[in-house]
Amino acid sequence: MSGAPPSARRRFDPSLLLFGAIAAGLAVLVAMPIGWLGWFSITDSAGDLSLGAFARLVSDPAMRKPLAITLAIALGAALLSCLVAIPLAWLVARTDVPLRRVIRALVTASFVTPPFLGAVAWELLAAPNSGMLNQLARAWFGLGEFEYVVDIYTAEGVTFCIACYTFPYVFTLLANALENIPADIEDASHILGGITWATARRITLPLILPAILAGALVCFLQALTIFGTPAILALPAGFHTLTTKIWSLFQYPPQTNLAAAAAMPLLLITLLVLHLQRRLLGRRGFTVIGAKNTPPRLIRLGAWRLPALALCSLIMLNPVFLPYFALIKAAITHRISDPLSLETLSLRHLRFILWDFSGTRPAMINTLILGFSAATIVTAAALVVGYLSSRQLVPGARFLPAPAMAPIAVPGIVMGVGLFLVYSRPPFLLYGTLWILVIAFVTLEMPAGFQQVQAAMRGLHVELEEAARIFGATRLVALRQITAPLLRTSIIATWSIVFIAVIRELSATILLTTSETKVISVVIYDLNESGELGAIAVLGLFLLLVTFAVILLVNRLPILGGPARVRM
């Protein structure tokens, strides 16, 4: 035996210092913007205590109406999401409908499509005059020049467009729940004399209802706090949602106190809904899920297989097929009203984006810098926090997840307002730099990153590391030789999730960006205002390409180095 000293010594662990700093940093990251937000909401522009902003929020129709519209849209989007996601999830998870894997991939594609890009695509499809669907309808049904069948510039249009990209939340939660209902639980009901319908009602439904409701609540929150879709579709139609209203309050002359007050309902509703959701999912805890059990039985559709597939395709037309087609067509035709033919093919938009338009290059560079740095910082911090809290290393470590998870209750646009208030004045004058965006993305994405890492840490038995310790590895050696290699897949997945989220973020970005710090999502928004839809299509497709490349890479991860034979 070698290496150990004859007597015990008290040794200071320098890593604890770093851990403490990260914990403090996390707390400040969330506490400062929310604190300033709260302060601004209860003061006036002179800095005196005042409830004037809140009074205007409830009395001024210009403020009250957006709130009502926002709630209606959010509710509608949640309902619509359930309406399409429930049959889709059931078909994919429990029946033998063909191409189940492809359908799942398409749902993933909808999930990662930036909603603002979807909104632009639906402008191309369903704008009352130039929209392709309306042009088609005119040609087919012989309508007059200004007649149309669909108009995306309406509250219904906004609701529909949001639902296109929120239904995956319901789908994923529900499909998982359906797949995890073991056949033997249903068998048990059959044996006890329950007929098929009774089984569905008494056993299956109570097991999946929490998943549906939880998914619907996420949709509701997403729709409530989204900026891109209403900014693109509602503003031209002349109405506001709460998020676009908040944004407009930052236009000259800025009314920051009112904006802070307007952000409060979003914050409070989010807190409330998250609380509801936790109770919903927490109470029964889905105990069947994760238990070792027999896989569910697939229901044979027989003659209904093809109609079922047709239904799935019909649903997927809206978030994927039609918008993607519209974007591709807009990117390669000369003018967006041109029909798709050899004569109208044009590289004009590509040339414009790559060479003529001066905004592209800095935006791409900024986007990549922000994506890389935010993803790296979040992953590193999430690892440290996840490690500390799961191993209870420092006193109070179990309180660490709270500040890491807190931003989940802060919608992007609310965070944007808070960060603007903190960092646009001394002592932290970061407005106008990329730093404020880094801070915004790190804060906003910390919960997602932390949840990923925490799940991975839970799956990693603490004894694996302890074993290394007892055989002579210091904590850092054990981390390097045991923990890190075993977490590698999760680490890369976490990094990629954050990266994808960052490059498509718009809600917080729109308030924090300046002409020097444009990113692709903001450029797309600007180009939309100037009507350059073809150029948007090119940039959007580029964004999608990067996203899909990252996803593909993550999905192929197990082959990336390391023994592929490892099984646990």
Place this chain on the structure above:
Amino acid sequence: MASVELRGIRKSYGPNVVADGLDLAIRHGELVCLLGPSGCGKTTTLRLIAGFIAPDAGTVTVGDRVLSSAGRAEPPERRRMSMIFQSYALWPHMTVAENVAYGLRLRRTSAAEIERRLALILGVTKLEALRGRYPGELSGGQQQRVALARALIVEPETLLLDEPLSNLDTNLREEMRYEIRRLHDAFRYTTVYVTHDQLEAMTTADRIVVMNGGRIVQIGTPEEVFLRPETEFVARFIGGTNILAGRRDHGLVRSGPLAIAYGSGDPGTGAETRLSIRPHEIEMLAGQPPGGAANHFAGKVVRHTYLGAARDYLVELDGGQLMRVSTRLETVAAQGDAVTLHLPPHSCRALPR
């Protein structure tokens, strides 16, 4: 090899006291079992010895080194110990050989020496053929042997085992019990073995440390703790027993209408006391008790179970006490039969209340 000594060890998590003043001296080369129900503090004790946690008070000494004292602990990697974990904790990204040799690599042992000791230990644990496999490709028993090999190859001063057999099926568990004892006899490391299974403790231990509620309730050889339990808890936990509540009365214990003579134990100083008698020590006779014979009591068969090698009866005595009786196959009685139970005084053990 060193002795391990715990002095006044206390550890609590909030209001929850998991180790409440533990004193224990383990001799060189001894195999000691910490035995108790789940939550009794035995695993905490092992982790305190390993240095994964620091005690609130008290010391852990190995040889002449004080390894843990109030609020501080020499880190596990400096304790010259090795451990077998309940989950085995084999590293899934390393082969069997890499897992086993890990400790030697960290000690910067030469490649030739590693290879020599690896060959030796893989031979002893019958793992030569599996050295290139990954843990995910091994059966539970094979994984257990890898964990054993990995723990032994570093020639530790102290070997710690945390419920090493609890994940194995019954047959394999029995085989591995003897295997662990055989390896201990061969290598003679000072060993602390945590288990909740009394059979495991009986077959492997030199001494058993019975724990309950964060305290050590009795220490002794397997025979001592079985034959001379000092508390009701130990009597019940090890071997199972019948407990009769009663009062001290002129050298007898009076339980309801019954006056019972006892041959061992300490009835304590209070008025209330307990008697313990094991099911297999009770003799069951047909019919009414002979007049005047000591410790013969009338009862009625409430339940009869045929166990193949023995019969198990539940008998209600006239005083209302329910007694488990384990008899030979020849002793036959039906439910409702009137029987006599003879509790031989030398098998009745008084326990302080």
